[in-house]
Amino acid sequence: MTTEAIQTVSDGELFIGGRFRPARAGAVVEDINPATGAPLCRVAWADETDLDDAVQAARTAFDEGPWPAMTLKERGELLIRIAEGMRERADELALRETLDVGKPITFSRGFDVPAAADLFAYYGGMVQQLEGAARAAGQSSFAYTRREPVGVVGAITPFNFPLNLAINKIAPALAAGNTVVHKPAEQTPLSTLLLAEIIADAGTPAGVYNVVLGDGPLLGGRLAEHPGVDKLAFTGSTATGKLLIGKAAGTLKKVTVELGGKGANIVFGDADLDAAAQAAFQAAFFNAGQFCMSGSRLLVHRSVHDELVDRLVRLAEATKIGDPREPETQLGPIAHQEQLDKVSQYLRIGQEEGATLRTGGRRPDGTDDRGLFLSPTIFTDVRPGMRIEQEEIFGPVLSVLRFDTDDEAVAIANGTPYGLAAGLHTRDLKRAHRTASRLQAGIVWINTWGQFESSTPFGGYKQSGYGRELGPEGIEEYLQYKTVFVNVD
Incomplete structure (x- = not known):
């Protein structure tokens, strides 16, 4: 001690x-x-x-x-x-x-x-x-x-x-x-x-x-x-x-x-990619992903998929990980060993299911060997129905999926048993409100993520x-x- x-x-x-x-x-x-x-x-x-x-x-x-x-x-x-x-x-x-x-x-x-x-x-x-x-x-x-x-x-x-x-x-x-x-x-x-x-x-x-x-x-x-x-x-x-x-x-x-939740964060082709990347990073990795309203599923229009993923990888690999008491630290450890073991199991499951581990999935360099640290992890080539897309992982793990049409994005977003949080990024105001009304979630964020006020309620749909x-x-x-x-x- x-x-x-x-x-x-x-x-x-x-x-x-x-x-x-x-x-x-x-x-x-x-x-x-x-x-x-x-x-x-x-x-x-x-x-x-x-x-x-x-x-x-x-x-x-x-x-x-x-x-x-x-x-x-x-x-x-x-x-x-x-x-x-x-x-x-x-x-x-x-x-x-x-x-x-x-x-x-x-x-x-x-x-x-x-x-x-x-x-x-x-x-x-x-x-x-x-x-x-x-x-x-x-x-x-x-x-x-x-x-x-x-x-x-x-x-x-x-x-x-x-x-x-x-x-x-x-x-x-x-x-x-x-x-x-x-x-x-x-x-x-x-x-x-x-x-x-x-x-x-x-x-x-x-x-x-x-x-x-x-x-x-x-x-x-x-x-x-x-x-x-x-x-x-x-x-x-x-x-x-x-x-x-x-x-x-x-x-x-x-x-x-x-x-539980398995929040879908949708990025349409007309989104501000700088803002969307920052919001998506926070949505996935805030509190080391231990957030029931995390945006752990990122749905990206095919036209901007590669560019957005590249930006997220750069953000993830530049993340300051370490002693959570230090002001510059952005990502701390998983809260307890049992949870880290669960997250580690999902890292294996994702790769066995055929998803691509684009970055992360390991102990970060320079962290205390006794600490429960895990680097920000991004899976690409994720398909609807994979376990890492359907099940709540509750750790710093982001699953990225492609979509081509608005209807496809909404179907994927609503295609889990959960309905706690969702988000979307677009410059089109009509698309934003239309999509928000179709998402089966108790809270929807447009061009942001994780905003709360004491005066605004939240809670779950479905399970x-x-x-x-x-x-x-x-x-x-x-x-x-x-x-x-x-x-x-």
């Missing part, structure tokens, strides 16, 4: 009922830095009894604590204080995200932390709009509606964007008046633990937000089927999402799932899930409606 790592990150415990504590059984595991292979710290490892404690704490806070008695104004002010606390500790949050995930510090500081804080502030400002409405009900009575919280929310989040994908659930859940039991990915818990501290310091009542660290299948499955949990919110793979939906069905709890996050639509997922009739005779 490096001296710097010891000074940077302290050991972590579970956060239950407003306090940090060890797991009941005393179990701990090491949290590993993917850039060096060295331990960062040790964290508590919960079992089902710890999770039951967290659910009970959330249940009590929702049913009996001061949280339900808070006014909308007080709740909104608390969320804004959380946002302010995150901004005050932004450097700490960004460093934890970088050390734990391996993403470059410029991305953690420039995107992850500001976007997460902004979302708390956005929902803090929205809280007082959660009013009901009066409805006509005849001469002898009147009716009104109430928008009420669902109850206890179980949030399960993945390893690639630990902070942002957690807050996409936590902020609207708290804004709506729910309490939360959060199960972050076991590989990347560090920013979540600091977030728990910030939430507590803002004055959030005990039990409103709880964190359990531990085995994903064990604790996630228990959270999904737990009778004390009223709503499940999950981001992760489609296969895991299907399992959790099945477990949640036994209690008929509300479920929203944001699942990329259901429900929406962000925007006013996001908070609706954590509310339920009640109608009250009053007899005035």
Whole structure:
């Protein structure tokens, strides 16, 4: 363990009922830095009894604590204080995200932390709009509606964007008046633990937000089927999402799932190739490709295919890869060994299927031998139906396909089980809007990729899930409606 790592990150415990504590059984595991292979710290490892404690704490806070008695104004002010606390500790949050995930510090500081804080502030400002409405009900009575919280929310989040994908659930859940039991990915818990501290310091009542660290299948499955949990919110793979939906069905709890993707990025023959190359590079390799909305399939019109690929190869081979704490680093390591093994398997599959490995697919020169690094990888001569074209790889791997007509491009883009994100590049405004309307995806980017705002929702079509996050639509997922009739005779 490096001296710097010891000074940077302290050991972590579970956060239950407003306090940090060890797991009941005393179990701990090491949290590993993917850039060096060295331990960062040790964290508590919960079992089902710890999770039951967290659910009970959330249940009590929702049913009996001061949280339900808070006014909308007080709740909104608390969320804004959380946002302010995150901004005050932004450097700490960004460093934890970088050390734990391996993403470059410029991305953690420039995107992850500001976007997460902004979302708390956005929902803090929205809280007082959660009013009901009066409805006509005849001469002898009147009716009104109430928008009420669902109850206890179980949030399960993945390893690639630990902070942002957690807050996409936590902020609207708290804004709506729910309490939360959060199960972050076991590989990347560090920013979540600091977030728990910030939430507590803002004055959030005990039990409103709880964190359990531990085995994903064990604790996630228990959270999904737990009778004390009223709503499940999950981001992760489609296969895991299907399992959790099945477990949640036994209690008929509300479920929203944001699942896998295989984003198609279409470059038409009239596109600005300089801009398209830059956007395609970011779409494929941002966060080392560990992005459910990555543009991992690049569909290029035959007339500009070779020129665009040449530009992308030059960008890939000039990429600065290495220590993610260094400001000039563009690409860090894969977040954990199991994921690197999966990506490496797909590199073999792609070549066995007949795709051409144009660049990458190896450990970059000059990187730490213990780190989980992989150079940006581009496959050409990819055909529809190949596994590398159909299946989510979740690594820095780009599959490039040719097309000849607009209809062919749309058919290829829509030809996977997924429908999370898509993009297109063209100078023709009519083509842009026409194509966007035909793409089966919850978010479409035109002449850009990866742009988000707190006010704009996203979510999946097809096997990329259901429900929406962000925007006013996001908070609706954590509310339920009640109608009250009053007899005035």
